[in-house]
Every structure is written in C-alpha cells, then in structure tokens.
Amino acid sequence: MRVSFVVNGREESADDVWEGESLLYVLRERLGLPGSKNACEQGECGSCTVYLDGVPVCACLVAAGQVEGRRVRTVEGLAEGDRLDPVQEAFVECGAVQCGFCTPGLIVQAHDLLERRPRPSDAEIREALAGNLCRCTGYEKILDAVRLAASRKEAR
Amino acid sequence: MDFLRPTTWEEALAAKADQPESVPIQGGTDVMVEINFDVRRPPALLDLNQVAELREWSMTGGLCRVGAGVPYAVVVDELGGPLPGLAQASRTVGSPQIRNRGTVGGNLGAASPAGDSHPPLLAAGAAVEVESRERGVRMIPAAEFYRGVKRSALEPDELIRAVHVPPATGPQYFSKVGTRNAMVIAVCSFAIALHPGERRVGTGLGSAAPTPRRALEAEELLAAELDWEAPLTPALARRFGELCARAAAPIDDVRGTAAYRVHAIGVLARRTLAWAWNDHLEKRAA
Ligand SMILES: Cc1cc2nc3c(=O)[nH]c(=O)nc-3n(C[C@H](O)[C@H](O)[C@H](O)COP(=O)(O)OP(=O)(O)OC[C@H]3O[C@@H](n4cnc5c(N)ncnc54)[C@H](O)[C@@H]3O)c2cc1C
Ligand code: FES
Ligand code: FES
Numbered sequence: 001m002r003v004s005f006v007v008n009g010r011e012e013s014a015d016d017v018w019e020g021e022s023l024l025y026v027l028r029e030r031l032g033l034p035g036s037k038n039a040c041e042q043g044e045c046g047s048c049t050v051y052l053d054g055v056p057v058c059a060c061l062v063a064a065g066q067v068e069g070r071r072v073r074t075v076e077g078l079a080e081g082d083r084l085d086p087v088q089e090a091f092v093e094c095g096a097v098q099c100g101f102c103t104p105g106l107i108v109q110a111h112d113l114l115e116r117r118p119r120p121s122d123a124e125i126r127e128a129l130a131g132n133l134c135r136c137t138g139y140e141k142i143l144d145a146v147r148l149a150a151s152r153k154e155a156r
Numbered sequence: 157m158d159f160l161r162p163t164t165w166e167e168a169l170a171a172k173a174d175q176p177e178s179v180p181i182q183g184g185t186d187v188m189v190e191i192n193f194d195v196r197r198p199p200a201l202l203d204l205n206q207v208a209e210l211r212e213w214s215m216t217g218g219l220c221r222v223g224a225g226v227p228y229a230v231v232v233d234e235l236g237g238p239l240p241g242l243a244q245a246s247r248t249v250g251s252p253q254i255r256n257r258g259t260v261g262g263n264l265g266a267a268s269p270a271g272d273s274h275p276p277l278l279a280a281g282a283a284v285e286v287e288s289r290e291r292g293v294r295m296i297p298a299a300e301f302y303r304g305v306k307r308s309a310l311e312p313d314e315l316i317r318a319v320h321v322p323p324a325t326g327p328q329y330f331s332k333v334g335t336r337n338a339m340v341i342a343v344c345s346f347a348i349a350l351h352p353g354e355r356r357v358g359t360g361l362g363s364a365a366p367t368p369r370r371a372l373e374a375e376e377l378l379a380a381e382l383d384w385e386a387p388l389t390p391a392l393a394r395r396f397g398e399l400c401a402r403a404a405a406p407i408d409d410v411r412g413t414a415a416y417r418v419h420a421i422g423v424l425a426r427r428t429l430a431w432a433w434n435d436h437l438e439k440r441a442a
Contacts, residue, residue: 009353019201020197035257042189043250044339055229056252058257061183061185061257062184063188063201065159066181066205076426081420101384109252127252128279128335130338130339131173131251131252131254131339132251
C-alpha cells in the first residue's frame, strides 16, 4: 500500500509498504531518516520516540497505515537549520551522549516535557523519561542536560 | 494482509462483520509487538484510529462513558475526578509514550489477566459496551467480560465501543506490585472502591488468577460487618485482607511465585482499604 504523511513539515509518501510495517521502519528504511533508532521493537526502550500529531509515541508500535494524512516530527525536525534545539545543545554540553543510541528518543521525550512543563521537578523529569533506556550514561548527565535545557529555554 | 480504514463506527462494524478474522488495532501497543515479533500474522488489520467518536468520553445517564479509543494519558489528565481508581491505574501503565497511545479499549480487547485497567473497572462496577452489525449493542458487566487467559466475552463480529463506569461516590485506590516504578507488568494488583451510598465496597484483583476477578467473599464480609460511622478495626481489615488473598488463584511465573502473589494481594487489600477508609472518615469529619 501507499502511505502519505507530513514528516518534519514536508509531504512524503512511501510505496509498497507492507500492511504490518511500523512507522519506524518507514522512517528509517524508506524515507532515509535514521535518527529514530530501532533497538527493541516492543515499546520498551523509547529510542524510536517521535511526535505523532504533536504527541510522543514509540514509532515501532505505530502501524505505517495509521499515519496516513497525519503529521510526524522526528529528532531530525527539532533543529532549525544549523541551530540545534536547546535540548540537543544541552545533551552535547553535559556529556549526556555516549554511544548516542538512546539520544534521539530521549531528546524528543525531553523536548515534549519542556513544552508542557517549562520548569519540571526532578521527579517529573524522571517520570517523563521512564520509558527511555540508556545503557551508557548512568542517567545523571541526562538529568543534568534536561535541567540545563529548561533553564536555557526559560532565559530565551 | 489487508489494511482496513473505516472512518465511521458503522463502517467499522461492517468491516468486522464482513471479515471477522481481521484484527482491530487502536493504539497498537499490544498488536504491533506481536506483529514485529511474528507472533501473529493476521489476514487484515482493522485500524480504528479514524473513528473519531471512539476517542471521546462523556457523562451520560449518570455514568461516565469512555470511548474505546481514549488513551490512558487522557484518562489520567481528565478523568481523575469521576474515575480516580481507573486514573490511578492508568498512570502506572508502561511509560508516557505507551500511555499516549495505549487505550482502555485495547486493554479490554487484549484481556490479559495483568491488564491494569481491569481491577478498577471491576471495583467500580463498570460495563463494557460492545456492538455488532447483526445483533446491535450488548452491555457486558466487567465481571462477566473476562473469560480466561486473554479470552473475553467478545464475539468475532463484535467491537468494543466504550466502557461505562459509575462515577466515584467514595474513595478509590489502585495499587500494583512491580520490580520498579515504571514499565512493569503487574506482579499483582488490587483495586478498591467505596460506595458509601450503598454501604458496599467493590474489589478487583489483577495478575492473581486466570482472569481479573472480584473478591466476592471479602466484599460480603464488609457489607455485613463494616460500621460506616466508625474507625476501621484492625481485625476486620485483616480478615478482609485474608479473604481477598483467598480469592486469588495465581500461578508461578517469571514475575513472581503464586505464594508471593497470594500474600501480596492480602497486603494490598488491607492497605488500600485503610487508605480509602481514612479518606472516607476525613470527608465525613469535614
Ligand atoms: C512497553 C509496554 C509496556 C506496557 N505496560 C503495560 C502496563 O503497565 N499495564 C498494562 O495493562 N498494559 C501494558 N502494556 C500493554 C498495552 O499497552 C495495553 O494492553 C493497552 O491497553 C493496549 O491498548 P492499545 O490501544 O494499544 O491496544 P491495541 O494493541 O491496539 O489492541 C489490543 C487488543 O485489543 C483489540 N482491540 C483494540 N481495540 C478494540 C476494539 N475497539 N474492539 C475490539 N477489540 C479491540 C486488538 O485487536 C488487540 O487484540 C504495555 C505494552 C508495552 C508495549
Ligand atoms: S525500538 Fe521502539 S521502543 Fe524500542
Ligand atoms: S548513550 Fe549509549 S545508550 Fe545511552
């Protein structure tokens, strides 16, 4: 089947999509957007997190056909040109990125948190990121990055 | 494989009637895991996302009617007042990403004994609204909906349209045992709902038997012996816990042993009753 939807503000379509295929597969393998990572394909790791009509979801659990006519925003769509989003900047500066595999999903999820709660408490940050696994950093630097991004966003 | 995209409820019922072997997909948080891992290769997916009415909830006829496609995140944000037990349970499901997509309708469709929405629906006395093109609407009380491990009273040509839940008239609690705070399937869970008007207490056990179920003897004990004006006696709370534990019929599995689950159900029952009772007395004093 053919699936047409808006990705990061651009109309895209993919042909010959298998009906059981996930949005994650379409993004990575058909549209050449490898930002969203595939680690578990069962909703456990959060590394495939993208916005679907403004709401963060696991792209591996959305059937491709379900996004027909809808809007998707991936980690690739957060930066404006060369200018990184404050969340992306803060992850780099705080050393919250090691192997980087979990990073795109964490950034989308943290981005959503700060859109909804500009000054989150530590408990709120932990709850918001509870569905994103990182095998490298030990999470402390990730928490630092979210706190830094929150303060930067507020200063803007 | 076919991908069916009804845009109205009537179209969805027609599709299910014409192709009963098609698998409905709402949030996809159960269905897609099975497809990704090749556990299931259905002949057709019946996508319900475009049936807008399924995503709505309303108060009708004194009941809260929650559409089958209302995600947990909306239950948490909007229904904590009328449905505190269901909202508490919803907040423990998976992660934010899962709660943004997963639905109570999908939880009912999957009918897992560990589904977190089931105990509060049982405790509150909810009913499931299902419909088929040929036979119309059926209202199935939650207590009759669950038929076995991952089996429900739903017929092959039927779809779940909504769940009808009486709004809380007293305190409600949901409690879940897991190995960490997020992303856990319940080792076991328990829901309680006080119905002060009827002088009755509702219960729901999760992950403690082949199906979610009520602890009927424990409910009867409280109906007979609870003095709604007075503090809860420790002896009555303990007997309530024992009868709830006795209602459990769990198995040993990777998440916990049967003996542990029986014990934990007793503890959860006693504790949630105490929490609810304290709220009840405070409200009376105020
Ligand atoms: C990482 C992860 C964590 C999870 N954690 C929890 C948890 O903590 N607690 C918990 O209870 N569950 C959990 N789940 C399971 C799942 O999220 C829930 O069961 C959820 O409620 C399913 O809703 P859905 O809309 O995504 O269902 P779907 O996957 O779309 O459907 C589930 C089932 O219901 C059927 N169905 C859907 N809609 C209808 C309808 N309208 N009529 C008839 N049948 C229908 C489908 O055919 C399918 O059999 C988790 C899942 C994942 C991937
Ligand atoms: S790949 Fe989607 S959650 Fe892990
Ligand atoms: S940086 Fe390697 S998994 Fe998080």
